[in-house]
Amino acid sequence: MSVKLELYKVFKEVAEAGNITAAAQSLYISQSAVSQSIKQLESELQTRLFSRNSRGVTLTGEGEMLYEYVRSAMGLLETGEAKLSQTRQLQMGHLIIGASDTVTSQFLLPYLDKFHRRYPAIRIQIVSGRSHKVLGLLQSGKVDVAFASTPSEPGSVDAFSCFATHSVFVAAADYPCDFKHVYTLEEIARFPLILLERKASSRLYLEKYFLQNGLRLDPEIELGARSLLVDLAAIGFGVAGVTEEFVRRELDSGKLRKLKTAFTIPPRSVDMCTLHGVPLTAAARQFVSFVKDSLGANV
Amino acid sequence: MSVKLELYKVFKEVAEAGNITAAAQSLYISQSAVSQSIKQLESELQTRLFSRNSRGVTLTGEGEMLYEYVRSAMGLLETGEAKLSQTRQLQMGHLIIGASDTVTSQFLLPYLDKFHRRYPAIRIQIVSGRSHKVLGLLQSGKVDVAFASTPSEPGSVDAFSCFATHSVFVAAADYPCDFKHVYTLEEIARFPLILLERKASSRLYLEKYFLQNGLRLDPEIELGARSLLVDLAAIGFGVAGVTEEFVRRELDSGKLRKLKTAFTIPPRSVDMCTLHGVPLTAAARQFVSFVKDSLGANV
DNA sequence: CACAGACATAACGGCACCTCATAAGATAGA
DNA sequence: TCTATCTTATGAGGTGCCGTTATGTCTGTG
Numbered sequence: 001m002s003v004k005l006e007l008y009k010v011f012k013e014v015a016e017a018g019n020i021t022a023a024a025q026s027l028y029i030s031q032s033a034v035s036q037s038i039k040q041l042e043s044e045l046q047t048r049l050f051s052r053n054s055r056g057v058t059l060t061g062e063g064e065m066l067y068e069y070v071r072s073a074m075g076l077l078e079t080g081e082a083k084l085s086q087t088r089q090l091q092m093g094h095l096i097i098g099a100s101d102t103v104t105s106q107f108l109l110p111y112l113d114k115f116h117r118r119y120p121a122i123r124i125q126i127v128s129g130r131s132h133k134v135l136g137l138l139q140s141g142k143v144d145v146a147f148a149s150t151p152s153e154p155g156s157v158d159a160f161s162c163f164a165t166h167s168v169f170v171a172a173a174d175y176p177c178d179f180k181h182v183y184t185l186e187e188i189a190r191f192p193l194i195l196l197e198r199k200a201s202s203r204l205y206l207e208k209y210f211l212q213n214g215l216r217l218d219p220e221i222e223l224g225a226r227s228l229l230v231d232l233a234a235i236g237f238g239v240a241g242v243t244e245e246f247v248r249r250e251l252d253s254g255k256l257r258k259l260k261t262a263f264t265i266p267p268r269s270v271d272m273c274t275l276h277g278v279p280l281t282a283a284a285r286q287f288v289s290f291v292k293d294s295l296g297a298n299v
Numbered sequence: 300m301s302v303k304l305e306l307y308k309v310f311k312e313v314a315e316a317g318n319i320t321a322a323a324q325s326l327y328i329s330q331s332a333v334s335q336s337i338k339q340l341e342s343e344l345q346t347r348l349f350s351r352n353s354r355g356v357t358l359t360g361e362g363e364m365l366y367e368y369v370r371s372a373m374g375l376l377e378t379g380e381a382k383l384s385q386t387r388q389l390q391m392g393h394l395i396i397g398a399s400d401t402v403t404s405q406f407l408l409p410y411l412d413k414f415h416r417r418y419p420a421i422r423i424q425i426v427s428g429r430s431h432k433v434l435g436l437l438q439s440g441k442v443d444v445a446f447a448s449t450p451s452e453p454g455s456v457d458a459f460s461c462f463a464t465h466s467v468f469v470a471a472a473d474y475p476c477d478f479k480h481v482y483t484l485e486e487i488a489r490f491p492l493i494l495l496e497r498k499a500s501s502r503l504y505l506e507k508y509f510l511q512n513g514l515r516l517d518p519e520i521e522l523g524a525r526s527l528l529v530d531l532a533a534i535g536f537g538v539a540g541v542t543e544e545f546v547r548r549e550l551d552s553g554k555l556r557k558l559k560t561a562f563t564i565p566p567r568s569v570d571m572c573t574l575h576g577v578p579l580t581a582a583a584r585q586f587v588s589f590v591k592d593s594l595g596a597n598v
Numbered sequence: 599c600a601c602a603g604a605c606a607t608a609a610c611g612g613c614a615c616c617t618c619a620t621a622a623g624a625t626a627g628a
Numbered sequence: 629t630c631t632a633t634c635t636t637a638t639g640a641g642g643t644g645c646c647g648t649t650a651t652g653t654c655t656g657t658g
Binding site: 006029030032033036037053054055 | 647648
């Protein structure tokens with residue numbers, strides 16, 4: 001493979017033209033240059049590739065064999081370049097997003113829908129997972145974009161805040177509690193609590209906040225899925241610690257009511273994260289600006 | 300495909316090394332050159348192919364896609380070159396010979412056998428056909444070497460005389476004729492004759508010779524295969540016009556006897572023909588010198 | 599026999615590529 | 629936090645290669 005690859009390009013052209021002069025014209029170089037290139041290639045391969053006659057040149061047996069390989073190889077490179085060009089024009093491509101189910105359904109869905117309608121040739125893949133997991137996938141290059149709260153290592157990822165989540169406590173409208181009363185931390189902690197399982201970052205965040213104020217959270221019920229949490233709260237099992245943005249519908253419909261509190265848990269931001277300094281694929285780049293633009297317009 | 304192919308060689312190396320400096324060492328050029336090449340490739344493809352970080356470089360999504368194509372393409376070129384090299388060393392290849400069945404069995408066989416034992420990796424293919432047909436195949440490049448008598452266009456083919464064939468008339472030892480008598484053309488023509496079918500060049504040659512002397516040959520029996528001719532003559536059907544060299548065994552064993560003639564039909568040469576000015580494949584070249592050397596040694 | 603067409607050869611000139619040198623970042627270890 | 633040592637990027641400059649022009653050689657063709 002020490003042969004200069006440019007020579008193969010000339011070789012292919014000559015083989016197809018069957019005529020050095022014509023090949024030279026196709027290549028926009030002089031006949032002399034082509035002649036010399038073929039000579040050089042033959043010398044480097046130590047094989048006669050063409051037989052010359054007065055009406056042009058013809059491939060020898062060996063030349064014909066080589067031509068098949070060269071043709072395929074050039075074809076491959078050409079299709080590679082073509083695909084690259086398509087990708088650049090977002091006419092194909094692959095976008096892998098890491099996000100939790102909640103973020104996907106509560107926030108991402110409309111963007112995915114719009115993006116997919118705008119660029120139907122781009123395959124979108126969602127890898128489901130919590131903040132920590134998807135950030136790991138981002139670091140290892142398994143996903144192009146990750147949606148997470150509280151990025152662990154701020155230095156290595158670029159984060160764009162998409163929306164804030166507020167932790168609140170809710171109960172069924174007919175739950176035996178005073179919705180007019182302004183509850184303290186201690187009072188909240190004494191309710192029969194319904195919380196997410198401990199792996200969820202919002203649960204950990206909540207627990208941490210209470211602990212900072214000297215209180216241990218001891219939930220009555222722990223659940224894995226957010227929808228179950230809402231359902232149990234709605235039928236009056238107790239007070240649920242939830243993210244306000246994700247129960248907006250139930251609050252609006254009156255199915256659940258928010259408890260007034262004397263304290264305010266600082267909101268947490270859900271960020272769209274990409275690896276710092278690592279170039280995105282065209283598709284990912286487009287998706288990111290897509291989301292940023294949409295959010296920027298809304299502000 | 301306007302991209303300089305050399306850049307792909309560099310690209311592949313860098314992709315595999317994951318490190319520009321290391322790739323530069325593998326390519327025996329400076330790090331700077333590699334850096335510039337990658338930059339140029341990315342600019343020409345208008346696509347970021349690598350992401351740079353302090354410990355080296357990594358392929359982007361697009362780069363990875365392109366790499367697969369480039370790797371395959373380079374692989375193809377490499378195997379092409381490898382095959383070429385094998386061919387040159389006669390460790391593989393293809394040799395197509397055009398010859399009549401008679402020439403093959405009566406003359407070629409020992410050479411084929413020896414050649415094949417010497418270069419077992421070379422596939423030998425025999426295309427069976429008479430002089431005219433195999434010369435046509437030679438002209439159109441379907442065969443590398445053709446064995447024929449009386450080449451039609453002396454200018455365009457190189458012919459090497461392999462052996463002479465002598466037309467003679469034979470009969471069974473007990474055939475009612477005088478083997479002491481010296482026959483004239485007319486006397487021969489009056490025998491019940493056994494000849495090959497008219498397509499055979501030796502038959503045509505014989506007919507032509509008689510015609511030049513004002514005689515039409517009117518055979519009793521016409522046959523397609525030489526062995527049948529011998530068989531029929533042997534059981535006394537008549538006098539057969541044959542090529543002496545091809546009935547040597549029968550003459551020696553006394554199964555057939557030659558009739559003495561007052562005339563001598565000029566011998567015809569069977570030539571090994573190759574296209575003039577057209578380079579042979581390594582295998583063909585080797586076979587031709589093989590035959591020439593063997594015959595030269597015998598002379 | 600002259601001419602046209604095709605490939606080969608020779609000599610030269612420019613520019614692309616490579617090298618050297620240095621800068622700029624990032625990481626790891628003290 | 630500072631330094632040593634990786635990495636890649638960039639700048640400047642020389643030279644070898646490649647392509648150009650011009651001419652030679654050969655072969656069919658009118």
